[in-house]
Amino acid sequence: MRLRHAIPLAGATALVSAAASAETITVATVNNNDMVIMQGLTDEFEKAHPDITLDWVVLEENVLRQRMTTDIATQGGQFDVMTIGTYEVPIWAERGWLTPLADLPDDYQVNDLLKPVRDGLSYDGTLYALPFYAESSMTYYNKALFEKAGIEMSDQPTWQEVSDWASRIHDPQNEVYGICLRGKPGWGENMAFVSTLVNTYGGRWFDMDWNPQLDSQAWQDAVSFYVDLLNNYGPPGASSNGFNENLALFSRGNCGMWVDATSAAGKLYNPDESQVADQLGFAPAPIAETPKGSHWLWSWALAIPATSDSKDAAETFITWATSQDYIELVGETKGWTSVPPGTRESTYENENYQQAAPFADFVLNAIREADPTDSTQEPAPYVGVQFVGIPEFQAIGTQVGQMIAAALTGDMSVEQALSSAQRSTERTMKRAGYPK
Amino acid sequence: MTTVKTGQVPLAHDSEMARATPRKASMIGVNSRKLWLTVLGWGVAILIFFPIFWMIVTSFKTEAEAIADPSLIFAPTLENYVEVQLRADYFKFAMNSVVVAFGSTLLALLLAIPAAYSMAFLPTKRTKGTLLWMLSTKMLPPVGVLVPIYLLFRDTGLLDTRTGLIIVYTLMNLPIVVWMLYTFFKDLPKDILEAGRMDGASTFQEVWYLLLPLTLPGIASTGLLSVILSWNEAFWSLNLTSSQAAPLTAYIASFSSPEGLFWAKLSAASTMAIAPILVFGWLTQKQMVRGLTFGAVK
Numbered sequence: 137m138r139l140r141h142a143i144p145l146a147g148a149t150a151l152v153s154a155a156a157s158a159e160t161i162t163v164a165t166v167n168n169n170d171m172v173i174m175q176g177l178t179d180e181f182e183k184a185h186p187d188i189t190l191d192w193v194v195l196e197e198n199v200l201r202q203r204m205t206t207d208i209a210t211q212g213g214q215f216d217v218m219t220i221g222t223y224e225v226p227i228w229a230e231r232g233w234l235t236p237l238a239d240l241p242d243d244y245q246v247n248d249l250l251k252p253v254r255d256g257l258s259y260d261g262t263l264y265a266l267p268f269y270a271e272s273s274m275t276y277y278n279k280a281l282f283e284k285a286g287i288e289m290s291d292q293p294t295w296q297e298v299s300d301w302a303s304r305i306h307d308p309q310n311e312v313y314g315i316c317l318r319g320k321p322g323w324g325e326n327m328a329f330v331s332t333l334v335n336t337y338g339g340r341w342f343d344m345d346w347n348p349q350l351d352s353q354a355w356q357d358a359v360s361f362y363v364d365l366l367n368n369y370g371p372p373g374a375s376s377n378g379f380n381e382n383l384a385l386f387s388r389g390n391c392g393m394w395v396d397a398t399s400a401a402g403k404l405y406n407p408d409e410s411q412v413a414d415q416l417g418f419a420p421a422p423i424a425e426t427p428k429g430s431h432w433l434w435s436w437a438l439a440i441p442a443t444s445d446s447k448d449a450a451e452t453f454i455t456w457a458t459s460q461d462y463i464e465l466v467g468e469t470k471g472w473t474s475v476p477p478g479t480r481e482s483t484y485e486n487e488n489y490q491q492a493a494p495f496a497d498f499v500l501n502a503i504r505e506a507d508p509t510d511s512t513q514e515p516a517p518y519v520g521v522q523f524v525g526i527p528e529f530q531a532i533g534t535q536v537g538q539m540i541a542a543a544l545t546g547d548m549s550v551e552q553a554l555s556s557a558q559r560s561t562e563r564t565m566k567r568a569g570y571p572k
Numbered sequence: 573m574t575t576v577k578t579g580q581v582p583l584a585h586d587s588e589m590a591r592a593t594p595r596k597a598s599m600i601g602v603n604s605r606k607l608w609l610t611v612l613g614w615g616v617a618i619l620i621f622f623p624i625f626w627m628i629v630t631s632f633k634t635e636a637e638a639i640a641d642p643s644l645i646f647a648p649t650l651e652n653y654v655e656v657q658l659r660a661d662y663f664k665f666a667m668n669s670v671v672v673a674f675g676s677t678l679l680a681l682l683l684a685i686p687a688a689y690s691m692a693f694l695p696t697k698r699t700k701g702t703l704l705w706m707l708s709t710k711m712l713p714p715v716g717v718l719v720p721i722y723l724l725f726r727d728t729g730l731l732d733t734r735t736g737l738i739i740v741y742t743l744m745n746l747p748i749v750v751w752m753l754y755t756f757f758k759d760l761p762k763d764i765l766e767a768g769r770m771d772g773a774s775t776f777q778e779v780w781y782l783l784l785p786l787t788l789p790g791i792a793s794t795g796l797l798s799v800i801l802s803w804n805e806a807f808w809s810l811n812l813t814s815s816q817a818a819p820l821t822a823y824i825a826s827f828s829s830p831e832g833l834f835w836a837k838l839s840a841a842s843t844m845a846i847a848p849i850l851v852f853g854w855l856t857q858k859q860m861v862r863g864l865t866f867g868a869v870k
Contacts, residue, residue, distance in 0.1 A: 162815050167829040175659065191815040194660070194826040199810055206811060210719060212726050214814045384639045384833070409636070409833070 159449045160189045161216035164204055166197045166436065169403075170269050170476045171219065173466060174457055180465060181456055188449045197324075208233045213443035216450040220265060222256040222435050222508070223523050229259035235440040235447055237263045244455050248480045250500075253435050256508055265437035266458040270478030271399040272502035273332060273431040273522075275419040278412055281305050281312065281392045293422045295336070295361065298393060302369035305392035314369030316391035317362070320378035321541040323533025328432055328522040329395065330540060332421065334358045335429025340512040341524050346570040348561040350536065350554050358424075360550045363543050375544045387412060395421055397434070398502055401495040402473045418498045429511030431502050432522035435478070478503050528568045532561050624846070631839035638836040652840035660823055662844055669819035670848070671734050672809075673802040676741035677795050680749045683742070685791070688753035689779055693765060703754065706747040714744075714807050725812060734817045737809060741802045748801070749794055756790030757783065789862045796853075796860050803849045820845040 165171045171194070178190050193215070195203060200219070207214045208228060220228070228234050240246050240263075246254075249267060257265045275298075277289055285304045290297060302314025318329045331341070339354030349355065366374045371385055379396060383403060386394045387410035394400075407413040421431035438454040440447055456462060460482050466475045472492035475483060477499055483489055484500045511521040519525040523533065536557040543553035630638050632648040656662070691699050721740070722731075730736030760783065768782045784791065806821040813822060824845050827838040853860070 164814070167826055167834070169829075172659065192660075193814045193818070195810070195822070196825055196828040199825050203811060203814075206718060206722055210722050210726060212722060212731060214731055380829075380833070388640070 158187055158189045159446050160191050161444075161446050161449050161453060162191045162193060162214065163217040163219075163438075163453065164193045164195070164200060164215045165217075165219040166200050167194050168197075168436070169474075170399075171436075173470055173474060174268070177462075177465065177469075181453065184456070185452060188452060190453065208441055208443070211443050213441070213445070215441060216444040216446045217454055218439050218441055219268070219436055220439050221437065222253075222433065223520065223525065223529070225257045225265045225437060225439065226259045226519065226525055227527055228439075229262075229264040233442055234264045235442055235444070235451075237266065237440075237451070240451075240455060244459060245482075248460065248482050250479060250481060250503055252433055252503055252506055252508070253479060256433060256435055257437050265439035266454050267435045267437045267479040268458055269399065269476035270433070270435035270503055271397045272433055272478070272499065272506050273329075273396060273421050274398050274401075274498055274502050275421055276386060276394045276396070276400065276404060277417040277419065278386075278389060278392055278415050279417045280389075280412075280415045282417065285392075289417055289419050291419070292427075293419055295333070295422045295424045298395075298422045299361070299365055299369070302365065302392060306369040308372075311390050312392065313371040313385075313390060314392050315365060316371055316377065316382040316385050316394045317366055317374070318378055318382065318396065319366060319370075319374040319541060319544055320376055320381070321534065321537035322378070323523065323530050323537060325378045325537065326540060327533045327537040328434075330359065330362060330537075331522040332430055332432050333362055333424075335511055335513075335521065336422075336424045336426055337361075338425040338513040340514055340516040342517060342565075344515055344517050346517060346565060346572075348558055348565060350558040350561060354425075355554055356550065359540060359543065359554060361424075362540075363550055366544060367546075375541045389415075398495070398499040399477065401499065402477070402493065405473060405493070405495065418495050420498065420502065426513045427505075428513055429521050431506055433503060433506035433508055434522070526568075528564055532564050535560050535564075627839045628843050630836055631843045633836050635833040635836045638839070639833060652836045653844070656827060656837055656841045656844065660826060662823065665818060665820045665823040665845075666848060668734060668737075668813075668817055669803055669821075669845075672737045672741060672817070672819055673799045675734070675738040676745065676802050677798040679738060679742040680745050680798055681791065681795055684746060684749040684753050684794075685779070685784075687750050688757050689783060691750070691754050692757035692760075693762060703751065706750055710747050718811060722811070731812060732814045732816045732818075736812055737817055737819070740808045740812065741805060744805065744808070745798045745801055749798055752794040752797070753787075753791065756787045756794070760786055789859065792856075793860045793862070796856055800849060800853065 165174070175192050175194065178192070182189060193200075193203075201224075204215065204218050204220065206212070208218070225234070229236075246263070250270065253267045253270045254263065257263060257267060275289075275293060282289060282301070282305070285301070287301050287304060298315065304314075305312065306314035318326045320326055334340070334355055337354045337358035339352055339358060340349055343349055371377065371390065377385070379400070382391070382394055382396060383400055385391050386400075387404055389412050401416075401418065404410045404416050405413055410416070423430045438457060440450045440454065444450050458479065460480060463475050463480065463483055463486075467486070467488055472486075472488050475489060477483065477493075477496075484496055490496055506521055508519050508521050508525075520529075523529055539548070539553040539557045539560075542548050543550045548556075626642075629644065631652055632650070633646055634649060634651070637643075637646050691703065725731045725736050730739070764786065765778055765782055768778050773781065803819075804821070806825070809819050809821045810825055813819070824838070824841050827834055827841045
């Protein structure tokens with residue numbers, strides 16, 4: 137009798153002590169769909185690694201960025217895994233805030249990671265974060281509206297063609313707009329798009345001596361074109377439209393074209409989320425003077441802060457969440473259009489993925505062709521296609537973004553906006569001690 | 573013989589009429605003013621409540637319906653409530669909110685009652701200045717002191733703890749609590765406390781047996797306001813907590829996303845986050861209005 141009671145008791149005690157001895161790691165991440173899927177697969181990870189428990193902190197991107205920056209800059213040590221982007225990785229790695237990932241296990245197959253993405257997450261040749269998903273930018277178009285207007289999409293559209301097509305599609309009385317583009321101010325919102333437009337118009341943020349170039353002819357031409365295009369053929373209130381707003385407009389069939397992140401392809405192709413799933417066309421991002429820097433490169437990646445007390449457990453988790461096996465797991469359990477795109481060659485070689493995602497080649501090519509180290513026609517001293525890889529850029533980008541949004545709403549002319557942007561950027565750079 | 577001319581009766585009647593007409597007119601004027609004020613009152617109330625109403629309505633829509641043209645005709649669904657509960661443990665966040673909001677209010681009242689007592693009944697020439705200085709601390713944007721407080725919390729192990737959040741919320745609400753209590757205490761005639769003192773009451777007894785019972789509506793409404801302010805605070809809760817002590821404001825923040833549709837889920841999370849404080853406010857509204865009026869009609 138006693139023994140019969142003792143056995144379950146011993147089992148329960150063993151279970152409790154195993155749970156108590158499990159190492160808990162705190163993972164900070166953004167609330168994007170791919171990350172929500174990762175959070176949903178917690179049980180799978182914990183089943184495979186019973187000695188590690190995951191604790192999630194999921195926040196909106198801007199809030200998370202502020203939260204993590206405060207923590208890492210003050211060495212707060214609140215997180216074991218942080219979700220950061222290609223902008224933060226080199227800057228934080230240079231300051232010694234991140235754990236280098238030099239000795240990854242062989243079965244992780246680090247060479248399977250797409251090279252531009254791997255390079256974007258490295259500092260001094262060492263990897264400091266593992267890519268969870270990556271994206272570039274491309275042109276989406278509504279085939280039905282193109283057909284109605286008698287337009288055929290070219291293999292490599294130019295911005296002049298796009299403007300012409302937009303004028304032919306634009307029908308505001310029926311809530312059909314020629315083109316939808318980002319207008320909401322912010323370094324990661326309108327300036328991500330505007331920077332690629334300036335690049336392809338032959339412009340750059342800084343010359344080799346770190347002098348701002350916002351009053352150059354290329355900036356004038358690019359921003360004037362952007363303002364005219366959106367005001368003439370864009371949706372009303374374009375200055376408050378970011379990624380989400382344009383995604384909603386395009387998926388409801390209100391936009392003829394939309395140039396934005398490749399990560400939208402899966403959502404637009406999903407008939408549950410999009411009314412234009414069967415009318416969706418893809419093309420590379422348009423170009424103007426040069427193809428250089430015409431489409432961006434961004435990756436959300438998982439990094440381990442140097443302050444983490446559980447570095448080994450954290451590395452186990454991030455290698456699992458960015459592995460080939462994880463991609464297979466998502467494909468099989470959540471569907472192949474839901475797998476995190478843009479990170480591994482093997483994803484694009486997978487037949488299941490190729491069948492489910494006809495946009496796969498565009499995304500792969502766009503990512504392969506994006507070169508953050510050489511994204512401008514004239515030489516530039518910085519790394520980054522749609523951003524400048526210096527800590528001051530968040531403030532500069534957002535401030536310039538506000539001025540360009542003001543030009544879009546007509547509160548100031550393009551000349552005034554760029555002249556103010558030039559002055560404020562000069563002040564910020566001078567205060568930061570450039571040239572360094 | 574007094575004869576009454578036929579025309580006199582109507583005259584008398586006319587004078588009565590003449591007296592009644594302005595009264596009636598003024599009654600009509602009062603009624604129409606009352607009607608307008610009622611309409612205005614309802615209009616303002618509806619205007620204030622509309623965003624909350626729309627949030628609750630949106631929480632029962634699908635994500636696609638939430639971003640489509642606004643409509644009140646749709647098939648209600650509970651899928652958002654299921655989804656938000658699957659993604660995060662609501663009760664853990666709610667418990668943190670309850671402990672932190674009530675804990676900080678209790679601590680703030682414990683500190684503010686003696687402070688307000690001394691300022692109201694034993695003022696010095698610096699009292700006014702002190703009160704203004706306390707209020708001036710509310711004028712500093714919180715982000716200005718984020719890094720020093722973060723460093724202090726890191727070194728004292730208070731990051732991501734309820735205790736840390738209670739301390740911050742107490743300090744955040746203390747100026748308002750002291751000011752409100754000071755106003756209520758000032759309304760109380762000093763003679764009552766003096767009478768107590770004449771009867772041999774100590775300072776503690778004076779406060780406990782006279783001051784607190786007489787100003788209870790004021791203290792209650794101050795406490796309620798402090799609870800609501802703490803419940804809704806988002807800046808410190810987002811910056812000083814991560815997984816263990818995060819309250820409902822952090823819970824809501826986890827459902828907003830720059831990529832993909834989230835309005836319906838965010839609405840469901842927000843409805844769940846405000847539900848407890850809404851019920852609490854509804855249950856205690858009589859006390860709150862009494863307390864606020866107590867301070868307003870002095």
